[in-house]
Each structure stands twice: as C-alpha cells, then as structure tokens.
Amino acid sequence: MSYPKKLKRGLEDLSPLFQTATRPQTLEEARPQSWLAPAGTILAIGRGDGSNFSAASLLAGMLFPCEKDGPRAPLLLTITDGVSIPAAPQPQGGLYRCPLSWTAFRRLCASTESSRLAAPLDLSRNVVLDFDLRIGFPEEALLPLLDKCLFWAQPAFENLSAIYKLIKSAAGLNPSLECYLVYEGAPRDSQGEFVFEKLAGMCSQHLGINLTWLGSVWTDEKNGGLASDLRLEHLWLKPVEKALAPEKIQLLRFAAAPPAEEGV
Amino acid sequence: MKGTPFYQVRQGDALSLLELTALINQALIALYPGTSLDETLTPLYGAEDSFFISRADRTECIWVCISPEPLSAETLGPILKRAAEAEFRAREFRSSMEQERKRGEFLVSVFAAQIPEDLRKALGDCGPHWSFFEYMLLQSETDEGIALKKIEIVSPPVPLQRGIPIPPSSGRDTRLSPEELNALIDLSLGLELRSRGLPWEGPVNGRDIDA
Numbered sequence: 001m002s003y004p005k006k007l008k009r010g011l012e013d014l015s016p017l018f019q020t021a022t023r024p025q026t027l028e029e030a031r032p033q034s035w036l037a038p039a040g041t042i043l044a045i046g047r048g049d050g051s052n053f054s055a056a057s058l059l060a061g062m063l064f065p066c067e068k069d070g071p072r073a074p075l076l077l078t079i080t081d082g083v084s085i086p087a088a089p090q091p092q093g094g095l096y097r098c099p100l101s102w103t104a105f106r107r108l109c110a111s112t113e114s115s116r117l118a119a120p121l122d123l124s125r126n127v128v129l130d131f132d133l134r135i136g137f138p139e140e141a142l143l144p145l146l147d148k149c150l151f152w153a154q155p156a157f158e159n160l161s162a163i164y165k166l167i168k169s170a171a172g173l174n175p176s177l178e179c180y181l182v183y184e185g186a187p188r189d190s191q192g193e194f195v196f197e198k199l200a201g202m203c204s205q206h207l208g209i210n211l212t213w214l215g216s217v218w219t220d221e222k223n224g225g226l227a228s229d230l231r232l233e234h235l236w237l238k239p240v241e242k243a244l245a246p247e248k249i250q251l252l253r254f255a256a257a258p259p260a261e262e263g264v
Numbered sequence: 265m266k267g268t269p270f271y272q273v274r275q276g277d278a279l280s281l282l283e284l285t286a287l288i289n290q291a292l293i294a295l296y297p298g299t300s301l302d303e304t305l306t307p308l309y310g311a312e313d314s315f316f317i318s319r320a321d322r323t324e325c326i327w328v329c330i331s332p333e334p335l336s337a338e339t340l341g342p343i344l345k346r347a348a349e350a351e352f353r354a355r356e357f358r359s360s361m362e363q364e365r366k367r368g369e370f371l372v373s374v375f376a377a378q379i380p381e382d383l384r385k386a387l388g389d390c391g392p393h394w395s396f397f398e399y400m401l402l403q404s405e406t407d408e409g410i411a412l413k414k415i416e417i418v419s420p421p422v423p424l425q426r427g428i429p430i431p432p433s434s435g436r437d438t439r440l441s442p443e444e445l446n447a448l449i450d451l452s453l454g455l456e457l458r459s460r461g462l463p464w465e466g467p468v469n470g471r472d473i474d475a
Binding site: 161202 | 458
C-alpha cells in the first residue's frame with residue numbers, strides 16, 4: 001500500500017539548522033517577499049567590534065522591502081557619537097537615513113513637543129535602529145521600544161558576551177522582544193550554527209528567551225561581494241504585537257514626520 | 265627590597281602555606297581595611313589550588329583559588345567551574361547557617377599571576393561576591409626565597425561591603441552569573457578550538473553543577 005500524498009516532514013522542516021547546504025546567495029538575493037513585513041515596526045540591529053558595517057547597513061535596507069524606495073521607505077537611525085540634534089532624514093539607498101547619538105535618541109523619545117503630539121498618529125513607516133554593542137547605550141530607554149532585535153554575531157568573546165548581556169536585559173525590560181541572530185562568517189565548519197546553538201541554549205536555559213537563527217553573511221572571496229544563506233522571512237513568521245508606550249509613539253511620530261532642521 | 269626584579273611565578277611553582285596565608289590575608293585586609301583575620305581563618309576544604317576558608321564565627325565562607333599562570337579564557341574556564349561547584353556547596357553551607365539562625369555568606373577570591381587587560385572587563389560582570397587579584401612575587405635581596413610584595417585588586421575596584429548574601433541562581437540582575445560567564449567562555453573556547461581544527465569536547469568537567 002502506498003501513500004503518495006502522505007506529508008513528508010523532516011528535520012529540515014523544523015529548523016534551518018538541519019537543511020542541507022544550498023548555493024550561497026548574494027546578500028541582495030536574501031531579500032524577503034514584500035508581503036511579509038508589517039508597518040509600524042521598530043527593529044534594532046546590534047553590531048559588534050569590527051563588524052561589516054556596510055553589510056549591516058545593507059541588511060537594514062532589506063528588512064522592509066515593500067516600502068523601499070517609496071514614500072514610506074523605512075527610517076534607518078544609525079547611532080553614532082557627536083550628533084546631538086537629529087537632522088532631517090535624507091533618502092539614500094532606498095531608505096531615509098538619520099544619524100544621532102544616544103543622548104539625542106533619549107531626548108527624541110521623551111520629547112513632549114506640542115506640535116508633534118497634536119499630529120495624528122501615523123504608523124505606516126518602519127524604523128530600524130543600527131547601533132554598536134560596544135558603546136554604552138541606555139538599555140532602559142531602548143529595549144522597551146523594540147519589537148524585534150537582530151544581533152550581528154562574530155566569533156569573539158566580547159561580542160558574544162555583549163549580545164548575551166543585552167538579551168538578559170531584555171528578559172527583564174521587554175520579555176516579548178523577539179531576538180534573532182545573524183552570524184558574520186563563512187559557513188564552513190558550521191561555526192555560525194555552533195554559536196547559535198550555544199547562545200540559544202544559554203538564552204533558553206537561563207533567561208527563558210527563544211533566539212531565532214537567520215543565517216550567515218560573509219565575503220565571497222571569488223566574487224568579492226557579500227554572500228549569505230540568510231532566511232529573512234523568519235523575521236516575520238510571528239505577528240508583531242504593538243504595545244504603544246508613549247516613548248514608542250514619539251519615535252514613530254518622528255519617523256512619520258521628522259523635523260526639518262530644528263531638531264527635537 | 266628596593267630595585268628588586270619581579271619574580272614571575274612559573275607554571276608548576278607551588279606556594280608555601282606561609283606565602284599562601286600571607287597572600288590571602290593581604291587580600292582580606294585590602295577588602296576589609298583595618299581588619300586582620302590571620303588568626304580567624306580556618307581551612308575547611310582543600311584541593312590542588314583551591315580551598316574554602318571561613319571566619320571563626322562561621323558566618324562567612326570564602327572560596328579561594330590561586331592561579332600561578334596568567335589568567336586567560338582557557339585558565340579561567342576551569343576556575344569558574346570549580347567556583348560554581350564551590351557556590352553550590354556554599355548554598356548548603358548557607359542552609360546550615362540558616363538553621364542555626366545565622367547569616368551565611370559566600371565570597372569568591374581568585375588570585376592570578378597576571379590578568380590581561382582584555383579579560384578585566386569580563387571579570388567585572390561576575391557579580392559583587394567575586395573578587396579578582398593580580399599578585400606579584402618579588403625576589404628577596406638575600407635570594408633566600410620569594411616574598412610576597414604586591415597585590416592589586418582587579419575586580420571589584422572598590423572594597424567590598426560586608427554582608428553580601430549568597431546570590432540567587434536566577435533573577436533580574438543583568439550581571440552575568442558565574443554559570444553564564446562560564447558558558448560564554450566555553451563557547452569562545454569552542455570556537456577557538458574549532459577554528460584550529462581541533463575537536464571540541466564540551467565543558468571541562470562535563471557535568472552541570474546544578475543538575
């Protein structure tokens with residue numbers, strides 16, 4: 001007796017960890033389909049020492065492809081020192097980009113500017129925060145705002161320790177935060193999977209938090225470009241639960257209608 | 265002792281009991297200024313390079329580890345594992361204290377011949393009940409032997425306050441527990457070994473203290 005329609009499931013259906021190696025794709029090919037990303041999402045990318053900044057920046061532009069290049073293109077806030085007043089975001093590479101310091105970020109979220117508060121709330125624009133894990137940041141101000149956090153992991157103790165500590169902070173400040181891991185390095189010897197398995201085990205055992213694996217990004221020595229085995233669609237498997245705290249509303253208001261020159 | 269060169273403890277060098285006592289006492293005096301505890305310390309449990317001591321009134325339990333090698337991710341891993349085991353025993357110790365209506369406390373002191381700069385930040389995350397010391401042994405003028413002359417408190421940077429309870433195994437404290445730091449070091453060590461093509465055999469002791 002045969003069962004031609006019997007559903008076949010294997011380990012590869014449970015996790016990308018068990019999937020057989022496929023042809024590496026360019027980073028751009030990892031772009032998810034446009035129907036996946038909901039609007040009004042605040043997502044952070046935490047990078048480490050010496051991480052491939054251009055890759056992280058490029059990745060930020062791929063997370064919300066449906067709005068890219070359009071009037072509702074996502075706002076990429078890059079946290080950097082010395083920018084105390086955020087200027088009007090500038091369109092570049094399909095995104096609106098705006099550098100600002102953590103101090104400016106805190107002021108932005110705590111702003112009570114009456115003209116902005118009076119404006120109707122527009123949740124159509126997504127926000128990506130790109131920050132360096134090494135620079136001291138206001139966890140208590142940042143973490144409660146986030147819907148998702150993507151960690152850019154490298155094979156270094158400092159970086160892995162910083163990632164774990166941030167996830168541990170999130171366990172207390174924002175237990176519903178979804179955490180994802182991208183590994184910077186070639187997939188040989190399954191180093192990325194090794195890092196993910198160990199970190200995910202720690203997060204599960206000590207913090208009760210699930211870490212989701214998105215894949216690896218590396219420099220393709222043959223072509224000189226970036227290659228990846230990313231599965232960014234995993235970012236949007238779970239719907240974003242929007243709890244609109246006042247600070248989060250302020251950030252989304254800024255994203256929807258940023259000031260021209262006056263700052264916050 | 266002026267102008268005498270540093271004496272770097274070599275791997276395999278053993279400290280005499282006298283030197284060890286001096287080392288620990290200096291550390292405790294540094295932690296508790298104005299206090300001399302040399303007559304109150306009682307060895308409770310001995311091992312190759314670690315042992316328990318307690319105050320005479322048995323209200324405090326201190327786990328001491330001496331590392332003659334420079335501290336590194338590789339040498340710290342086994343130390344953390346043994347400390348975790350010691351903390352497990354200290355919880356039992358605390359239970360017995362509570363039965364006697366006394367307050368049991370647990371401190372960890374790690375002495376190392378050298379603590380690299382890049383490791384110091386990580387050590388600061390171990391929690392307030394951990395203290396790390398970098399020690400140097402100076403050669404005496406008469407070459408009759410080595411004498412302990414310098415101890416630097418690496419972490420914590422300020423003297424500990426007395427009365428630190430044994431930390432709970434879980435909670436919202438974002439500092440890394442010894443178990444978490446240990447696991448991160450295991451992970452880093454595993455990556456290092458794998459990058460060299462060496463097999464990774466998992467944690468040194470191969471068992472979970474709290475299991």
